[in-house]
Amino acid sequence: MRTEQLRREFGLNLRLTCFPLHPETPEQGQSLEQLFAGRLDIPAMLARLKQVADSLGLPFDERTHTYNSRRAQELGKWAEQQGAGEAFHQAVYHAYFAQGLNIAQPEILLGIVEELGLATQDAAEVLHQQIYAAAVDADWQRAQELGITAVPTAVYEKRKLVGFADEAEYRRLIHV
Secondary structure (H helix, E strand, O other), rough: OOHHHHHHHOOOOOOOOOOOOOOOOOOOOEEEEEEOOOOOOOOHHHHHHHHHHOOOOOOOOOOOEEEHHHHHHHHHHHHHHHOOOHHHHHHHHHHHHHHHOOOOOOHHHHHHHHHOOOOOOHHHHHHHHOOHHHHHHHHHHHHHHHHOOOOOEEEEEOEEEEOOOHHHHHHHOOOO
């Protein structure tokens, strides 16, 4: 991954911050047509996203719905504490963008946890008790304070890089 290479090469401390992208999305999800209500050319948007994902070697399949990511974010905080944050985030990305799965559903998230060899009963308790809700709330507040309005966004000092980017763009961000 581009960011991992830059982290090692330049000793960067990377911090993932959760962002409330469409937090109003209901648990069952929402069609992209409903979400964007005629404001976007959805096929063109998906084609652009697919092209960028392909250029970066990321899986991406055409999708018709968006799903609420709040539970995935909370469980991601737990997975980070288990030393499996990056693997969990990658698995959730794949489930959402490559498989079109509803990542708001606990059974989808617990399936990911099981695939990663993490304790599913502990994960279920994290979801049920919303143990990491405050941590996600703090991230959402931080994202707002940083003026983040889209994902992904990389922030270095006071500069931002919005959207999927190649290594050269990350290097320009950190002025190397």
